[in-house]
Amino acid sequence: MLLHSTRQTALHRGGHQIPAPEAFRAPKAARSSKSSSGCLNARLRGSRGSSAVHSAAGEQIDVVGLGNLCVDAVLPLPELPPPDKELRRQLLGTLTASPPPRSSWEVGGNCNFMVAAARLGLATASVGHIGTDIYGNFMDEVLREEGVQATTRIAPTSTSSSGNGTSNGNGHGASKGNGSSAPAIGGGSLDSTLICFVLVDPQSRHAFCSRYDFGPWPLLDGISELPERAQAVLRSSRAIFTNGFIFDELPLQAVQACVLDAISQGAAIFFDPGPRCQTMLEGPRRAALDLLLDLSCVVLMTEEEAHVVTGLQDAEEAAKWVLARPNARAQWVVVKMGANGAVLCTRGDAGSHTGSAAAPTTTYMGAVKVDVVDTVGCGDSFAAAIVMGFINGWAPDVTLGLANAVGGATATGRGAGRNVARPETVLRLLGEGAAGGVNAEQRAAFAQAKGLLLQQLAKAQGRGLAQGQLSAAA
Numbered sequence: 455m456l457l458h459s460t461r462q463t464a465l466h467r468g469g470h471q472i473p474a475p476e477a478f479r480a481p482k483a484a485r486s487s488k489s490s491s492g493c494l495n496a497r498l499r500g501s502r503g504s505s506a507v508h509s510a511a512g513e514q515i516d517v518v519g520l521g522n523l524c525v526d527a528v529l530p531l532p533e534l535p536p537p538d539k540e541l542r543r544q545l546l547g548t549l550t551a552s553p554p555p556r557s558s559w560e561v562g563g564n565c566n567f568m569v570a571a572a573r574l575g576l577a578t579a580s581v582g583h584i585g586t587d588i589y590g591n592f593m594d595e596v597l598r599e600e601g602v603q604a605t606t607r608i609a610p611t612s613t614s615s616s617g618n619g620t621s622n623g624n625g626h627g628a629s630k631g632n633g634s635s636a637p638a639i640g641g642g643s644l645d646s647t648l649i650c651f652v653l654v655d656p657q658s659r660h661a662f663c664s665r666y667d668f669g670p671w672p673l674l675d676g677i678s679e680l681p682e683r684a685q686a687v688l689r690s691s692r693a694i695f696t697n698g699f700i701f702d703e704l705p706l707q708a709v710q711a712c713v714l715d716a717i718s719q720g721a722a723i724f725f726d727p728g729p730r731c732q733t734m735l736e737g738p739r740r741a742a743l744d745l746l747l748d749l750s751c752v753v754l755m756t757e758e759e760a761h762v763v764t765g766l767q768d769a770e771e772a773a774k775w776v777l778a779r780p781n782a783r784a785q786w787v788v789v790k791m792g793a794n795g796a797v798l799c800t801r802g803d804a805g806s807h808t809g810s811a812a813a814p815t816t817t818y819m820g821a822v823k824v825d826v827v828d829t830v831g832c833g834d835s836f837a838a839a840i841v842m843g844f845i846n847g848w849a850p851d852v853t854l855g856l857a858n859a860v861g862g863a864t865a866t867g868r869g870a871g872r873n874v875a876r877p878e879t880v881l882r883l884l885g886e887g888a889a890g891g892v893n894a895e896q897r898a899a900f901a902q903a904k905g906l907l908l909q910q911l912a913k914a915q916g917r918g919l920a921q922g923q924l925s926a927a928a
Contacts, residue, residue, distance in 0.1 A: 493722050493751030493785045514917070515603070515691040516576040517724075517841050519568040520712075522699035523582040523605065524648040524664065525589045526562030527554035528869060531653050534661040539668075546663050549651050559589070560871035561596045562650055566834035567695055570860060570874045572601040574842055574907065575914030579603040579691065581684045583674060583703060589647035596872065606684045608704070609674050648673075652830070652869075660830060666702050666730075671739075674703050680712045688712055689719040692845050695837060696723075698730030701742040709742070713749055724841055725750040726833070731762045747776060752786045752844055754837055760789050770816055773799035777814050786850070788840055788857075790833060795820040795858055798850045819854035819899065820892050822862040822883045831870025836861035848906060851895065856903040859883040877911060 527549075535545050561569070564582065572578040580602055584590035598604060650664040665673060680688075688694055694716055700709055713723055725746040727734070734743040743763070747753060753776050755763060760772035773787035777799060788798045799814045839860040843853025862883050863875035884907065887900030 493783060514577050515579050515687065516845065517571055517693040517695055517838075518579045518581050518688055518691040519564040519571075519602075520688065520694050520696040520700060521582045521608070521703050522564040522697055523580070523584050523593065524561075524563040524565075524650045525593055526560045526650050526652045526869075526871065527558045528560060528652045528654060529554065529558055531655055534653060534655050534659060535663070542663055543668055546651070546665070546668070549663065550649070553588075554649070554651070559592060560869055560873070561593050562652070562871055563648075563699065564695070564697065564834070565593065565597060566831040566870040566874055567838050568597065568602045569600045569872060570831075570835035570838035570864070571695075571841065573875065573877055574838055574860070574880075575910040576838070576842055577914075577917070579687055580605040581608060581680075581687055583607060583609045583648075585645045585647040587646055589649060593647060600872070606681075606687050608680050608684050609677055658828065666699060669702075671702050672704050675705065677704060677708055678711075679708055685712055685715060688716040689721065691716070691721055693722045693724060693841050695726075695841060696746070697726040697728040698734060698743070699728060701734070701739060702730065706738060706742045706745065710745055713746070717749065722751040722845060723749055724752045724754070724837065724844075726754040726837055727759055727763055728833075729759070731755075731759050735762070748779060748781045748783065750784055752788065752840060753784050754788045754790070754833075754840060756790045756833065757792070769797050770799060773797060773816075774814050777801055786840075786844060788854075790836060790861075793821055796836075796854055798854050800850060815850075817850040817854060819851055819858055820896060822859050822887055824862045824866050824883065826865045828868045828873075829865055831874045832861040832864045834870065835864040835874045842910065846906075846910075849899070849902075851899040852902045852906065855884065855887060855896070855899040856880075856907060859887065859900070859903065877907070881907065 529549070535542055564580075568578050568580055578601065580597055582605055584593055584605055584607065594604060648664060648666070650662055650666070653661045653663060679685075694713070696709075717723065723746070727743060727746075731743060734740055747763075755772070757769050757772075760769060761767055764772040764775040766772040766775055769789040769791055773789050776782060776787045777784055785801050786798055788796060790796045796819055798817045798819075800817075801814055836857045839857035840853060842848075843850075843856060848856075859880050860875045863879040864870070864873075866879060867873040881904055884900050884904035888897050888904060891897035891900055
């Protein structure tokens with residue numbers, strides 16, 4: 455079964471909508487016919503396969519993971535910490551007093567999404583912040599090994615003045631010496647990589663502790679715009695995936711500028727508010743939430759997050775609420791329902807304009823059956839499959855079938871990062887769904903998803919991506 459990530463927290467609030475201030479609306483220039491049709495252009499371009507999209511380095515990019523890069527340090531504890539914020543702040547200070555053992559390191563955050571996307575055969579790139587420290591080097595090495603393009607940094611480093619390294623032409627730090635000096639491992643400077651401590655009790659329950667929880671936000675204050683190299687990568691991609699953590703890192707105006715620029719070039723934006731939506735209910739952070747709810751082609755939420763964002767208990771009604779927002783560009787809204795599968799609501803008429811009252815259509819897809827070991831990373835890997843289906847023009851039920859299988863495959867392993875879904879497990883679960891789905895329609899969707907995934911993996915292997923994975927998967 456596909457379960458929610460343990461990162462989520464159920465919160466309750468009133469059901470009223472808080473509109474974003476007009477200052478944060480997309481400017482009129484960005485609402486031209488070119489940008490407003492970006493979602494549909496991306497799908498058509500993907501389904502035709504006739505328009506190559508390339509990075510500044512000349513490599514084709516299907517999707518970019520934007521922001522939320524961190525290294526997870528998985529640490530066992532006799533019991534999970536209490537919810538008290540001050541006690542957790544003290545715990546973070548204790549945990550960051552010395553580097554965690556290397557054996558506890560794993561890439562986390564948006565890396566989960568990117569590893570899953572690359573394993574599904576998507577040409578994947580990374581834009582975000584990593585430091586010039588040993589943790590940043592570790593993350594870069596892991597992502598490259600998984601077939602993800604080297605991270606393009608969104609923030610400068612001060613290595614040239616600190617004497618610990620220099621910046622090369624790609625914006626990556628080139629370390630000097632042995633590179634073993636311990637940085638501010640809590641993520642407190644531009645030269646340090648964010649560390650998220652994953653705390654696990656004897657019953658395998660999780661809690662998370664990092665600078666994301668305490669601010670001051672944004673962590674990368676003072677960055678009003680992304681470097682041109684980072685922006686070039688974003689605008690040359692078919693899709694961009696980001697989540698609510700991006701606003702813990704960057705000011706709203708920087709996110710707005712880079713997203714609008716990418717949309718103007720036809721990129722489809724995918725947004726998962728994630729557990730940070732509980733901090734985005736009023737003030738500037740509410741404006742940030744509204745910005746991406748309005749500009750995204752696809753919005754993904756868990757049931758708990760959908761309730762926080764919309765005030766509605768019913769998953770389908772919450773999805774329709776997002777589609778009905780006056781300035782929404784969303785074509786798909788997906789709500790993950792754990793063991794009950796997922797629901798996907800579409801705008802209904804693929805040719806409808808922003809703000810259209812066209813009746814949405816709803817697709818339900820049951821979860822695959824697996825022995826759950828760990829749910830961390832399930833939602834991130836699920837999102838990678840949604841991206842693949844959307845940009846390639848797949849039907850909603852086929853896309854949901856793949857996404858549920860990918861999330862289920864991740865749940866069979868412990869931890870995220872390099873432990874997210876592998877193609878061979880996904881294909882096995884799709885085959886089981888095709889044989890034992892709850893009805894003929896779902897069995898057909900699983901079967902079609904399996905065939906399309908095999909085609910995608912073969913295509914990726916032909917492009918030199920996902921080497922060694924197709925034989926194992928087939």
